[in-house]
Amino acid sequence: MxxxxxxxxxxxxxxxxxxxxxxxxxxxxxxxxxxxxxxxxxxxxxxxxxxxxxxxxxxxxxxxxxxxxxxxxxxxxxxxxxxxxxxxxxxxxxxxxxxxxxxxxxxxxxxxxxxxxxxxxxxxxxxxxxxxxxxxxxxxxxxxxxxxxxxxxxxxxxxxxxxxxxxxxHHAADASRRPRPVVDRDNAGFWEGVAENRLLLQRCTACDRLRFPWGPGCPDCGSDRWETAEASGAGTVHSYVVVHHPPHPAFAPPYAVGLVELAEGVRMISTVTGAGPAELRIGMPVELEFARAYGPGDAQQLPFFRARHQRDSRQDAPCREDAPCRQDAP
Missing domain, CATH: 3.10.129.10 (Hotdog Thioesterase)
Incomplete structure (x- = not known):
């Protein structure tokens, strides 16, 4: 040493x-x-x-x-x-x-x-x-x-x-201290989809607009009538930020947070994995994956996006109850 x-x-x-x-x-x-x-x-x-x-x-x-x-x-x-x-x-x-x-x-x-x-x-x-x-x-x-x-x-x-x-x-990241999603009556259906490895969007049945994040009414026409539509999981990095500071006990800097534009046209914020912060580029293709992000024994899943050219075949295997999923997302 x-x-x-x-x-x-x-x-x-x-x-x-x-x-x-x-x-x-x-x-x-x-x-x-x-x-x-x-x-x-x-x-x-x-x-x-x-x-x-x-x-x-x-x-x-x-x-x-x-x-x-x-x-x-x-x-x-x-x-x-x-x-x-x-x-x-x-x-x-x-x-x-x-x-x-x-x-x-x-x-x-x-x-x-x-x-x-x-x-x-x-x-x-x-x-x-x-x-x-x-x-x-x-x-x-x-x-x-x-x-x-x-x-x-x-x-x-x-x-x-x-x-x-x-x-x-000073301290390594502690995944158990990651902030947990707030689930309420307006977005409960989204998190039910995540638990089933499905990324669900809302589609207004009055004007046909897709929207994310979930909400009680359409931002275009104001209708409160909607149905769900499952996203394909394909997208591109529309923008991103590399976080160095301030520190958070759940994350080890530097890490990247991306604004991902889905193939369906809506955008969502998520961690981008499979590429170092210096490798990220606007327009980089990404694809959806689900992972348990709170440590062994915690069933809560989160959606992440992985750089498509860095796809790891091991991610195709479902999580097993007797083994923790990969924790490569901050």
Missing amino acids: VSDDDLFARLRSYEGCPAASGTGRYPVNTAMISHWCEVMGDPDPDATPDPAHEGPTAVAPPAMLQAWIMPGPTTAPGAGPQRSAAYGELLALLDAAGCTAVVATDCEQEYLRPLHPGDVITFDSVIEQISPRKTTSLGTGHFVTTRTEIRANGEPAATHRFRILKYRP
Whole structure:
């Protein structure tokens, strides 16, 4: 087993190595400035023009600096900003040491000149510092700081420092502490279907709309008349979030929660299994499976969705009373 001192020495050997480099996906532009300002509650991005600038007077708010250098959630490998091999090795080394969870801790930015529409942004990041082993309320691990030098049209424009904590959570997940579903008169039929390995939707008999989650009336026409329709179980990932923080005693971060669009057109939120958080993609095909998620001896089942290309043939076998089902869903 590698000692803490040996691990720290190996981690520190990456200090000064490149972390990432690239060119921003888009030049600085007024559309992104306007969207960012609207989200932040500032409706006038031209409120602080730069009279010394001969071109467009709009100035990108300094605090949106990261918006110009971040890759998109579906950026293809080899396109856009690229993480270095050294940074990937560093994270893999921490993962191997049990520091599989991550949380962003702080960010520092220094602005050297305003950014204007039309500026082309390039950048280079280095692994600046790795801390000794630290114990926090989340767990034990190491702080990793990267420093990014940002240029606009080749001129120094800003310095960005970003710090994360890669850590080993204090406690393993306890499946018995998973929140239990609330069953009431409006959704009891859905949970009866789950107990029979069936995913039941509601269909309004007045306007024929399918709906989920279950409810007493149709959101389109208001009718309270409905029937059940069984979903095929096929779907795609419409959106997802990878949860790192806050911690919950029933789940071991990082884990993924997906918004799955079923083949029938309705959407539901569920855990996505069979693919690591870094492998998830919008549009990824998934298929339904049922599993007992509260530990041996608890008959309560939940519906999950497994990445279709990672389907495990053992999932086809029904759960037996004398053996717990697989617990690979958080």
